Amino acid sequence: MDFTLTEEQTALRAMAAEFVDREITPNVVEWDRAESVPRELVPRLGELGFLGMTIDEEYGGVGGDHVSYTLVMEELGRGDSSVRGLVSVSLGLVAKSIAAHGTEEQRRRWLPGLCSGELMGCFGLTEPDTGSDAASLSLKAVRDGDDYLLSGSKMFITNGTWADVAIIFARTGGPGPKGITAFLVPTDSPGLERTTVNGKLGLRGQPTAQLFLDEVRVGADAILGEEGQGFRIAMSALDKGRVSVAAGAVGAARGALESALAHAKERVQFGRPIASFQLVQEMLADTAVETDAARLLVWRAADLIDRGEPFATAASMAKLYATETAVRAANNAMQVFGGYGYIDEYPPGKYLRDARVTTLYEGTSQIQKLIIGRALTGVSAFV
Numbered sequence: 001m002d003f004t005l006t007e008e009q010t011a012l013r014a015m016a017a018e019f020v021d022r023e024i025t026p027n028v029v030e031w032d033r034a035e036s037v038p039r040e041l042v043p044r045l046g047e048l049g050f051l052g053m054t055i056d057e058e059y060g061g062v063g064g065d066h067v068s069y070t071l072v073m074e075e076l077g078r079g080d081s082s083v084r085g086l087v088s089v090s091l092g093l094v095a096k097s098i099a100a101h102g103t104e105e106q107r108r109r110w111l112p113g114l115c116s117g118e119l120m121g122c123f124g125l126t127e128p129d130t131g132s133d134a135a136s137l138s139l140k141a142v143r144d145g146d147d148y149l150l151s152g153s154k155m156f157i158t159n160g161t162w163a164d165v166a167i168i169f170a171r172t173g174g175p176g177p178k179g180i181t182a183f184l185v186p187t188d189s190p191g192l193e194r195t196t197v198n199g200k201l202g203l204r205g206q207p208t209a210q211l212f213l214d215e216v217r218v219g220a221d222a223i224l225g226e227e228g229q230g231f232r233i234a235m236s237a238l239d240k241g242r243v244s245v246a247a248g249a250v251g252a253a254r255g256a257l258e259s260a261l262a263h264a265k266e267r268v269q270f271g272r273p274i275a276s277f278q279l280v281q282e283m284l285a286d287t288a289v290e291t292d293a294a295r296l297l298v299w300r301a302a303d304l305i306d307r308g309e310p311f312a313t314a315a316s317m318a319k320l321y322a323t324e325t326a327v328r329a330a331n332n333a334m335q336v337f338g339g340y341g342y343i344d345e346y347p348p349g350k351y352l353r354d355a356r357v358t359t360l361y362e363g364t365s366q367i368q369k370l371i372i373g374r375a376l377t378g379v380s381a382f383v
């Protein structure tokens with residue numbers, strides 16, 4: 001096994017780290033309090049190539065491998081999970097799905113703008129009454145001549161209020177996964193309304209929306225893949241997406257550890273730096289071990305993708321372990337900071353609030369365990 005990064009990967013990671021230290025970290029408290037990162041950050045992410053990773057150059061991307069992608073996601077996650085999430089969705093779930101399943105026309109229409117950050121994408125799977133059991137979604141697409149009319153609602157849609165294009169998963173057929181079709185819907189389509197989901201505990205810098213569709217008309221050329229393939233497309237996007245979330249969680253865990261370490265060395269109690277107390281060192285050591293283990297799971301999953309081998313179970317393992325690690329890491333960091341950790345000016349609170357949601361979205365921790373359990377036993381425990 002060789003865990004040595006290539007020269008390109010090392011340089012890319014350094015570039016992402018420098019960007020985070022210079023343009024993200026100094027602003028996170030302000031963006032968190034304002035409940036928004038600046039919209040201008042999106043083209044900046046495009047300019048750096050972060051929104052075009054793994055997408056072919058002929059469609060405006062910068063190419064590259066998935067291990068490189070996780071290195072950038074780790075750095076962004078260390079800086080601000082809201083920023084990491086914008087990329088994970090617009091590139092990871094939307095652009096990659098269009099690249100993998102889109103027609104030539106769809107690729108040429110959407111990918112250059114998504115990669116440059118001129119456009120943003122959102123991924124509309126969850127509905128108010130349909131979360132973990134996504135195959136039971138009810139937003140309808142009814143055939144009307146050559147067109148489809150989409151009606152229903154989508155909930156908790158990351159990038160939803162900013163996005164220019166939404167992948168909307170809709171029911172075109174009978175119940176269950178085979179009745180679902182994916183549509184590429186421009187968000188300025190008549191009949192599409194969106195409202196902000198306010199009051200999020202974490203990821204406050206990124207826009208989250210509820211979408212309402214009332215007979216939104218799209219042509220058959222808006223179908224991504226083929227009719228009835230939507231659920232398969234959603235699951236394959238989420239398999240890769242989980243690696244991206246996991247990489248971001250490793251970054252958050254690392255950020256929490258680094259802040260706790262710096263504080264522990266500086267803070268003096270009982271006449272000594274608190275870093276010298278064994279119980280404090282235990283928290284730091286636990287976090288360091290778990291963060292490293294999580295990173296190795298992430299790299300293994302990304303490496304399997306790059307090799308073209310099955311990776312879904314490895315992705316679920318990485319997502320489960322890395323996101324739960326990020327929560328524990330941030331919680332430990334808060335403990336090391338003592339009372340200061342409970343004030344939003346200091347890093348642990350935000351790391352904790354942001355990490356918590358990563359165990360909920362793109363499949364909760366329970367759902368990851370069911371996926372891993374199904375792979376182990378051959379028996380699905382979903383229903």
Ligand code: FAD
Nearest residue numbers: 123124125126131132156157158360361362363364366382
């Ligand atoms: P439920 O499915 O109702 O689950 C509630 C609880 O029941 C959980 O603990 C769950 O693990 C448990 N549970 C459910 N079924 C089982 C089972 N079979 N066995 C054991 N336990 C079970 N969705 C999108 O489509 N696009 C997005 O961009 C997006 N972004 C999001 C951003 C944020 C900030 C948030 C909070 C959510 C986002 N989501 C998005 C939605 C997210 O993916 C769902 O919230 C998630 O899938 C869980 O669904 P739910 O909230 O309906 O919970």
